[in-house]
Amino acid sequence: MCGFVGFFGGEVANNRELADATLVAMGKEISARGPDSSGAWCASDDAIGMSHRRLSILDLSPAGHQPMLSKSSRYVIAYNGEIYNHLDLRAQLEGEFGPIVWRGSSDTETLLACIEYWGVHDTVLQLVGMFAFSLWDNERKVLTLVRDRIGEKPLYYGWHGTGHNRVFLFGSDLKAFKAYPKFNPIVNRNALCLFLRHNCIPSPYCIYEDFHKLDPGCYLSISINQITPEVVCYWDAASLVLNGLNNPFKGNFTEISDILESKIIKAINRQSISDVPLGTFLSGGIDSSVITALLQSQSSKPVKTFTIGFEESEFDESSYAKAIAKHLHTDHTEFIVTAAEAQSVIPKLPSIYDEPFSDSSQIPTFLISRVASKYVTVSLSGDGGDEIFGGYNRYLWGPALWS
Numbered sequence: 001m002c003g004f005v006g007f008f009g010g011e012v013a014n015n016r017e018l019a020d021a022t023l024v025a026m027g028k029e030i031s032a033r034g035p036d037s038s039g040a041w042c043a044s045d046d047a048i049g050m051s052h053r054r055l056s057i058l059d060l061s062p063a064g065h066q067p068m069l070s071k072s073s074r075y076v077i078a079y080n081g082e083i084y085n086h087l088d089l090r091a092q093l094e095g096e097f098g099p100i101v102w103r104g105s106s107d108t109e110t111l112l113a114c115i116e117y118w119g120v121h122d123t124v125l126q127l128v129g130m131f132a133f134s135l136w137d138n139e140r141k142v143l144t145l146v147r148d149r150i151g152e153k154p155l156y157y158g159w160h161g162t163g164h165n166r167v168f169l170f171g172s173d174l175k176a177f178k179a180y181p182k183f184n185p186i187v188n189r190n191a192l193c194l195f196l197r198h199n200c201i202p203s204p205y206c207i208y209e210d211f212h213k214l215d216p217g218c219y220l221s222i223s224i225n226q227i228t229p230e231v232v233c234y235w236d237a238a239s240l241v242l243n244g245l246n247n248p249f250k251g252n253f254t255e256i257s258d259i260l261e262s263k264i265i266k267a268i269n270r271q272s273i274s275d276v277p278l279g280t281f282l283s284g285g286i287d288s289s290v291i292t293a294l295l296q297s298q299s300s301k302p303v304k305t306f307t308i309g310f311e312e313s314e315f316d317e318s319s320y321a322k323a324i325a326k327h328l329h330t331d332h333t334e335f336i337v338t339a340a341e342a343q344s345v346i347p348k349l350p351s352i353y354d355e356p357f358s359d360s361s362q363i364p365t366f367l368i369s370r371v372a373s374k375y376v377t378v379s380l381s382g383d384g385g386d387e388i389f390g391g392y393n394r395y396l397w398g399p400a401l402w403s
Contacts, residue, residue, distance in 0.1 A: 003033030003172035004066070004078035006050035006134055008143050008222065010167030012181055013047035025179040027051035030172060032352075033080070041067040041076055047224075048136055048143060050078040051176075055377070063104025070112040074139050077115075079108050080172050081131030081153045084270035086110040089126065093117055120144055124219060124234050128270065132214075134170055142223045145170055149235045150384075151203060151216030156354070157229070158211030160185075168222060174208065174354035185209070199358035207355045261294075268295050268380065276377035279304035281368055282330070284320025287385025293328055295380065302331040306372045306379065308364045309336040335371045337364065 005026045013019050023040035031038070034053025042049035052066040067078045083089070086107035093113055094100055103109060111133070114123040120135065124146055132153035135144045147155045157170040160183065169177050177183050185208040195201050203213040214220060217235035222228075249256065268291060272278055280292045282305040296303045305325050309318030318334055325332035345363045352366060372379050386392050 002053060002055050002066075002080040003030040003176075004050060004052045004080055004134060005030060005171030005173070005176035006048070006078065006169075007180060008168040008170070009047050009224070010161065011164050012167065013042070013044055013049060016042065016044045018181075019044060019049050022180060023049050023051040026171070026176045027053055029176040029179050033172060037065060039066050041069075041078075043076075043136070043138075046136075046138075046141055050076065050134055050136070052078045064106035064108055066108060068108050068112060070116050072116060074137065075112055075115055076136040076138070077108065077112055077133055079111060079131065079133035081129055081133070081148065082271075083107040083111055083127055083129040083131060084267075084273070085126075085128040087273075089114055092126075120146070120219065121232070121234065132172065140223070142221050143168075143170075144219055144221050145214055146219040147214045147216055149217045150237075151213075154354070155214040156206060156211055157214060157220070158206070158208070159227075160210060168227075169211075174206070174211070175351070185211075195356055195358075201355050201357070264290065265294050265298065269298060271380060272298075272378075274378050277304070277375065278378045278380070279306060279372060279376040281305075281372070281379050281381040282307050282321045282325060282332070283382065284317050284322075284324055285382060285385075286391070287382030287389075288321075289324045289382075290385075291380050291382055292324065292330065296328045296330060302329055304372075304376055305330040305332045306368055306375075307332070307334045308368045308371075309334055311336060311338055333371065333375065335368065337367055341367065 007013060007022070012022050019042045020040060023042060027038050027040060030053050034055045037054045038052065039054070040049070040051045050067045054064070054066060067076050069076050089110050090100070090102070097117060100113065111123070111127075114126070115135065127148075129148065130152035131146070131148045132155040133146050135146070137144070145155055145157060147153065154172055155170070156174055157168070159166060159168050160177070161167055165182060167180070169180060171177065177185070188205070188207055188209045191201050191205045191207050194205055201207055203215045206212050215231070215233070218231050218233050220229040220231045222230070251259070272295060280288065280295060280303060282288050282292050284307070292303060292305055305321070307318050307321035307325075310316040318336070322332065322334065342363050345366055349362065353362070369379075
């Protein structure tokens with residue numbers, strides 16, 4: 001999963017010993033995001049520091065260590081996510097600029113190289129993946145924060161404190177900010193109202209006053225000379241939908257099905273490039289079953305699949321997952337949850353999640369992740385299927401309510 005946190009400005013940055021200790025403390029707060037290694041980088045002259053926790057997926061060697069400096073030392077990056085087309089981007093760079101001597105095989109190094117050659121804006125337009133990162137430009141003295149198109153990876157930011165203590169904090173988790181000296185957050189009551197209305201706190205709002213979530217498909221820049229963040233939207237779903245409506249596909253059902261299958265297979269192949277064990281969360285529903293089936297069709301070994309079941313029959317769907325696993329001949333693990341086990345997770349939720357949200361699946365998601373982590377490091381899931389293909393009940397109820 002990985003995670004990062006950092007500060008820009010403020011008195012702490014001027015004291016190198018205190019700055020280093022603060023970065024280590026902030027990094028420890030998000031150690032669950034990256035248990036494999038940790039790193040910190042600070043430039044006191046520029047009042048900037050970053051801390052990173054790593055979960056190694058691509059390039060398990062120290063060559064993937066973060067925060068990472070670019071080859072020219074102009075850029076420093078702390079990054080969370082995975083760039084699925086990073087090998088294609090390497091080939092594209094070498095096609096344009098000639099052979100490049102790579103230090104390792106991490107997608108972090110690829111991302112830095114793309115930024116060095118193309119710049120931030122042109123790079124993010126070509127990235128395929130889930131990502132959030134902070135980038136410091138040593139030449140222009142500019143901090144840039146970037147979030148992926150759909151907002152799969154979290155990214156919080158905001159100014160805090162007053163006078164000499166005023167500091168710009170940014171990172172993957174709000175809990176990391178608590179390790180910054182004299183951090184004193186105030187609950188944003190307007191955001192609390194949004195939570196009660198929407199069951200979550202939507203971007204760009206945040207549970208803390210003066211803090212925000214960077215909107216999906218956006219990046220922001222900030223510097224000592226420009227303390228108000230400048231936000232640029234490089235991609236938005238509405239434009240994509242409008243373009244699709246204005247240019248509908250003319251093919252028949254068979255052609256649509258074939259194209260869809262090839263696109264899903266391509267996505268699965270990209271997302272299953274890993275230097276660590278990989279599996280799938282299998283619920284027995286259409287989306288996770290399709291992903292598991294296509295992943296198994298591309299694999300010579302049984303795919304490791306994981307399912308959560310419940311003792312209460314009205315909530316238990318594990319039989320469907322078991323039938324799919326049997327049909328596909330996967331290496332299946334089933335975990336039946338008792339009411340007591342589910343309840344035992346509730347006290348842990350405030351430390352697992354930064355903001356309140358009312359998704360009833362958060363408890364079983366935690367439990368199945370805990371089980372799967374004993375066997376694999378990466379798991380594919382069916383998230384997004386119901387959103388794209390209209391699988392929720394509200395899509396069925398909509399026409400009835402409309403009439």
